[in-house]
Amino acid sequence: MTVLLKAQDVTKKYALGRKKVVHAVSDVSLTVSRGETLALVGESGCGKSTLGRMLVGLSAPSSGHIFFDDKEITGLSERAMRPWRPRMQMIFQDSYASFNPRRSVGGSLSEPLKIHRHKNIQERLEEITRLVGISYADLGRYPSAFSGGQRQRLNIARALVLKPELLVADEPVAALDVSIQAQIINLFRELQSSLGLASVFISHDLSVVRQMADRIAVMYLGRIIEEGESLSLIATPLHPYTRALLAAVPQLNRPLGAPLKGDIPSPVHPPSGCAFHTRCPVAQPRCALERPLLQDYGLEGRRVACHYPQSEVRKL
Numbered sequence: 487m488t489v490l491l492k493a494q495d496v497t498k499k500y501a502l503g504r505k506k507v508v509h510a511v512s513d514v515s516l517t518v519s520r521g522e523t524l525a526l527v528g529e530s531g532c533g534k535s536t537l538g539r540m541l542v543g544l545s546a547p548s549s550g551h552i553f554f555d556d557k558e559i560t561g562l563s564e565r566a567m568r569p570w571r572p573r574m575q576m577i578f579q580d581s582y583a584s585f586n587p588r589r590s591v592g593g594s595l596s597e598p599l600k601i602h603r604h605k606n607i608q609e610r611l612e613e614i615t616r617l618v619g620i621s622y623a624d625l626g627r628y629p630s631a632f633s634g635g636q637r638q639r640l641n642i643a644r645a646l647v648l649k650p651e652l653l654v655a656d657e658p659v660a661a662l663d664v665s666i667q668a669q670i671i672n673l674f675r676e677l678q679s680s681l682g683l684a685s686v687f688i689s690h691d692l693s694v695v696r697q698m699a700d701r702i703a704v705m706y707l708g709r710i711i712e713e714g715e716s717l718s719l720i721a722t723p724l725h726p727y728t729r730a731l732l733a734a735v736p737q738l739n740r741p742l743g744a745p746l747k748g749d750i751p752s753p754v755h756p757p758s759g760c761a762f763h764t765r766c767p768v769a770q771p772r773c774a775l776e777r778p779l780l781q782d783y784g785l786e787g788r789r790v791a792c793h794y795p796q797s798e799v800r801k802l
């Protein structure tokens with residue numbers, strides 16, 4: 487598979503006042519191939535959204551490099567970024583985000599097409615509404631006339647209207663009822679296979695992610711601590727944090743770890759060594775001193791950052 491997106495040692499720090507620094511994302515390296523879905527999972531505040539925004543050039547890394555289709559896009563000016571924008575899109579949890587409440591949804595959907603001087607706007611709108619399951623006849627209506635699920639379909643339509651190669655979806659189903667979530671997840675799966683779209687799917691919910699991701703990257707306090715093929719990672723989680731996250735998913739029986747206790751430490755003062763050592767059930771003295779590197783484990787492309795990976799096999 488051809489690599490479409492590559493992040494190399496990407497870091498994002500935010501200054502909090504004069505002295506404090508939030509370590510939102512630290513030294514993240516990842517790739518996404520054409521047609522592939524990579525999920526980013528982890529607790530709230532672990533840096534998923536910050537990383538997602540950097541991947542599509544909506545926010546600049548403090549250091550590190552991002553390559554799209556083999557060209558470096560890190561630190562490009564707004565003007566230099568313009569030709570790249572249609573090729574990568576992002577959608578958010580809030581289904582109102584991309585729609586002006588005072589404008590018909592058809593007006594909002596056609597806007598990117600007009601900006602990019604698309605030849606046949608009506609034909610494209612008919613095509614895209616069919617794809618996401620919204621009636622073309624309803625495009626004259628305003629955002630408030632649609633349900634949350636329908637608005638998320640329209641959001642997806644807006645993100646896909648210019649035929650991007652990469653979609654970053656930030657918690658796209660978190661605000662929806664469970665029954666509607668399933669419909670939107672199915673829509674994502676259909677779109678992945680029919681359009682060959684590459685995507686980064688951000689979610690705190692492993693039961694959502696496992697239905698659609700080819701690979702999963704688990705984040706903790708700004709770093710990827712384990713990454714691998716979805717089914718393999720869920721069947722044989724190696725990092726104690728991945729095990730704890732899986733133990734919190736009721737649909738996955740016979741959990742290997744205990745659910746997490748305690749709060750996530752502050753990203754202003756991340757713990758020394760392995761940032762997870764303060765909550766880890768198998769931590770040893772070394773873990774507080776030495777940060778484990780994300781390394782190949784020799785199991786179906788798995789990478790794990792742990793001094794004591796847990797290799798006991800899960801029996802499903």
Ligand SMILES: Nc1ncnc2c1ncn2[C@@H]1O[C@H](COP(=O)(O)OP(=O)(O)OP(=O)(O)O)[C@@H](O)[C@H]1O
Nearest residue numbers: 500508509510529530531532533534535536537753
């Ligand atoms: N503009 C900002 N200024 C300062 N700190 C920020 C800013 N944006 C994010 N942060 C901090 O960076 C860290 C990572 O936030 P981020 O939103 O990326 O995490 P997340 O995993 O997406 O969480 P959530 O699911 O709650 O959105 C958090 O501690 C957050 O408070």
